[in-house]
Amino acid sequence: MILRIAWRNLWRRTRRTLLTVSTVSLGLALLLISLGLGDGSHRQMIDSAVRMGVGHLVIQQTGYQEGAEIDRTLAPSQVIDAESWIEKQRSRFPIRDRLRRVFASGLASSADGSTGAQIIGIQPEGEMRASLFDEKLIQGRFLHKEGADQVVLGEGIARKLKLELGEKMVLMAQAAYTSEIQSKLVRVTGIIRTGLEQFDQMLVLMHLDTAQEFLGLGTSVHQVAIFLEDELLSEPLATVGKKELPELEVLHWGEALPELRDYIRVDDGGNYVFHVFIFLLIAFTVMNTLLMSVLERSREFALLDALGLAPGKRFAMVLVEGTLVALLSALAGGLLGYSGHLYLHVHGLPIDAFYSGDISAAGVTLDPVLYSDLSFNRIAGSVSLVMILTLLLALLPALRAARAGNVHLLGNV
Amino acid sequence: MTLRLEAVSRLYQQGDQMIRALDDVNLELGEGEFVALAGPSGSGKTTLLNIAGGLDRPTQGMVWVDNQELTRMSRSRLAQLRLEEIGFVFQGHNLVPVLTAEENTEFILLLRGVPPGERRANVRAILKEVGLEGMENRKPAELSGGQQQRVAVARAIAAEPHLVLADEPTANLDSETAFALLDLMEKLNREHRTTFLFSTHDPRVMKRARRIIQLVDGRIEKDSPVVGAVLE
Numbered sequence: 001m002i003l004r005i006a007w008r009n010l011w012r013r014t015r016r017t018l019l020t021v022s023t024v025s026l027g028l029a030l031l032l033i034s035l036g037l038g039d040g041s042h043r044q045m046i047d048s049a050v051r052m053g054v055g056h057l058v059i060q061q062t063g064y065q066e067g068a069e070i071d072r073t074l075a076p077s078q079v080i081d082a083e084s085w086i087e088k089q090r091s092r093f094p095i096r097d098r099l100r101r102v103f104a105s106g107l108a109s110s111a112d113g114s115t116g117a118q119i120i121g122i123q124p125e126g127e128m129r130a131s132l133f134d135e136k137l138i139q140g141r142f143l144h145k146e147g148a149d150q151v152v153l154g155e156g157i158a159r160k161l162k163l164e165l166g167e168k169m170v171l172m173a174q175a176a177y178t179s180e181i182q183s184k185l186v187r188v189t190g191i192i193r194t195g196l197e198q199f200d201q202m203l204v205l206m207h208l209d210t211a212q213e214f215l216g217l218g219t220s221v222h223q224v225a226i227f228l229e230d231e232l233l234s235e236p237l238a239t240v241g242k243k244e245l246p247e248l249e250v251l252h253w254g255e256a257l258p259e260l261r262d263y264i265r266v267d268d269g270g271n272y273v274f275h276v277f278i279f280l281l282i283a284f285t286v287m288n289t290l291l292m293s294v295l296e297r298s299r300e301f302a303l304l305d306a307l308g309l310a311p312g313k314r315f316a317m318v319l320v321e322g323t324l325v326a327l328l329s330a331l332a333g334g335l336l337g338y339s340g341h342l343y344l345h346v347h348g349l350p351i352d353a354f355y356s357g358d359i360s361a362a363g364v365t366l367d368p369v370l371y372s373d374l375s376f377n378r379i380a381g382s383v384s385l386v387m388i389l390t391l392l393l394a395l396l397p398a399l400r401a402a403r404a405g406n407v408h409l410l411g412n413v
Numbered sequence: 414m415t416l417r418l419e420a421v422s423r424l425y426q427q428g429d430q431m432i433r434a435l436d437d438v439n440l441e442l443g444e445g446e447f448v449a450l451a452g453p454s455g456s457g458k459t460t461l462l463n464i465a466g467g468l469d470r471p472t473q474g475m476v477w478v479d480n481q482e483l484t485r486m487s488r489s490r491l492a493q494l495r496l497e498e499i500g501f502v503f504q505g506h507n508l509v510p511v512l513t514a515e516e517n518t519e520f521i522l523l524l525r526g527v528p529p530g531e532r533r534a535n536v537r538a539i540l541k542e543v544g545l546e547g548m549e550n551r552k553p554a555e556l557s558g559g560q561q562q563r564v565a566v567a568r569a570i571a572a573e574p575h576l577v578l579a580d581e582p583t584a585n586l587d588s589e590t591a592f593a594l595l596d597l598m599e600k601l602n603r604e605h606r607t608t609f610l611f612s613t614h615d616p617r618v619m620k621r622a623r624r625i626i627q628l629v630d631g632r633i634e635k636d637s638p639v640v641g642a643v644l645e
């Protein structure tokens with residue numbers, strides 16, 4: 001009965017109810033889309049950061065994160081330990097790839113000058129599967145097995161040294177475990193643009209074996225990177241790794257890229273402020289509508305009181321009205337927001353319409369198209385938050401309805 | 414059900430003037446009485462009925478319904494008492510605007526939790542008796558003033574309360590409908606010993622009462638049995 005009256009009460013002022021419901025549902029939809037884009041962009045950033053170099057997890061010699069010195073390698077036996085540990089985890093974690101890497105800073109010179117270089121030795125087949133390096137190739141071809149003298153250069157360094165495909169250059173670097181400087185003649189087979197300008201101005205990719213030999217590392221490496229199917233499992237796997245490989249450094253991407261993690265936190269914080277604002281908007285609308293509708297119905301509440309509808313039931317009636325508004329809004333807003341998310345999930349939001357050139361933040365390039373990513377928890381969380389908020393805000397009007405009951409309002413017509 | 418008002422006064426503040434809407438009213442109604450409340454406009458009829466039903470509290474005095482004293486009851490208890498024992502007809506046609514004639518009539522039964530089958534039959538019969546057959550599904554806005562008035566009376570008696578307080582139940586009605594309504598009230602009074610107290614300006618209606626209380630300026634001026642009233 002209360003439900004029936006409450007439902008009909010809503011449709012007495014069709015326009016106002018619709019207005020309220022649409023405001024709240026638009027707010028909710030906006031919230032969901034914003035959450036989706038926020039999460040989506042972060043996921044994309046993490047993804048590209050991870051694939052552009054780090055990996056979801058890295059295993060390194062203890063202290064390598066702090067000071068990436070060329071001597072701080074994983075000994076061959078440690079590499080084997082680490083890799084067999086990874087293999088063991090495959091039964092519990094969706095591990096896509098594991099890749100060995102070496103890093104060194106050095107000097108690159110051509111006939112036109114010289115510049116600092118960040119040399120990365122990689123396993124090309126694996127990196128092509130797991131990382132983005134090969135996809136960012138703009139000229140030539142990626143590293144391949146044969147040809148120990150091949151390098152792939154970042155666009156910036158190639159330009160600086162005025163190097164074209166097929167041309168030669170000299171790399172110099174300090175070898176491991178000695179203070180000797182080594183040098184090597186290499187040939188440019190490809191040029192890549194990662195979008196991170198500073199990175200591109202130093203990047204020299206070469207085959208792992210070539211790098212190990214050049215740097216006198218033997219079969220030691222600096223890092224074993226792990227790629228997962230699901231970014232969210234990075235932390236759990238790192239936790240296991242820290243426990244089971246105590247003598248090594250097992251870091252998930254958030255630890256390996258603290259700037260990125262902090263950036264995401266700050267960005268989330270900014271979004272949070274925006275979300276609070278949306279919630280306040282919703283709150284104000286709902287409260288305003290309910291309060292107005294209760295105030296203009298004082299006479300009716302007096303009548304209901306006279307007929308024996310106890311204060312508690314009048315209270316409940318307004319709460320039910322609020323709940324109905326909330327339900328309708330949650331439904332409409334949820335659907336709207338979810339469809340918005342679906343659209344942006346599939347088609348994406350082209351942010352290059354607003355910016356020109358590469359967009360990067362916290363040392364990570366952003367894709368020019370932003371894809372929404374919305375977890376069920378996010379949806380459920382926002383929808384229930386809106387519901388709870390609406391109910392809380394219905395309390396005050398409901399209280400007024402319970403108090404209403406001034407018989408003089410029934411008046412002598 | 415009996416009703417007793419003891420030294421009841423009700424004062425209203427109007428600017429810096431005090432209006433004595435009821436002035437030391439003493440009144441006792443026994444079970445099964447059928448009483449008209451007469452008096453000029455502004456004499457306090459509505460005020461008295463409201464106080465008798467616990468809708469308004471007196472400035473002074475006490476109100477007893479059976480052996481329950483109303484002036485100190487909580488509002489929830491009063492609502493409960495009205496729901497279970499008292500039927501009201503207000504002077505304005507106070508119907509719930511979002512409900513149909515039938516739903517308005519069954520409102521109290523619904524609140525009391527009477528099963529639907531019983532409720533329906535009961536309500537339809539009463540609406541028929543007040544001449545609203547075929548209008549069950551109309552909302553108040555789709556009914557004339559007189560029709561709304563009849564729904565209000567139907568609502569008050571559908572739940573078979575023990576006490577009916579009716580403020581001008583026959584205002585706005587032609588004599589034929591007015592008498593039909595009175596017949597219905599009398600029937601309820603006879604068959605269930607329901608106590609009736611209704612205010613009226615209408616001499617024809619007064620004649621049907623068995624006791625008339627005359628109010629003037631908030632005081633009972635005359636309280637007398639109707640000469641020639643049909644006594645069973």
Ligand SMILES: Nc1ncnc2c1ncn2[C@@H]1O[C@H](COP(=O)(O)OP(=O)(O)OP(=O)(O)O)[C@@H](O)[C@H]1O
Pocket residue numbers: 408412425426427432433434452453454455456457458459460461504
């Ligand atoms: N809420 C109020 N505030 C101030 N004065 C009031 C209020 N309600 C009633 N009064 C005054 O109390 C007196 C009695 O009013 P009441 O409504 O009981 O009269 P009534 O006999 O029902 O009149 P009518 O026949 O016109 O309905 C009147 O003088 C009226 O002006």
Ligand SMILES: [Mg+2]
Pocket residue numbers: 412458459460504580
């Ligand atoms: Mg009156």
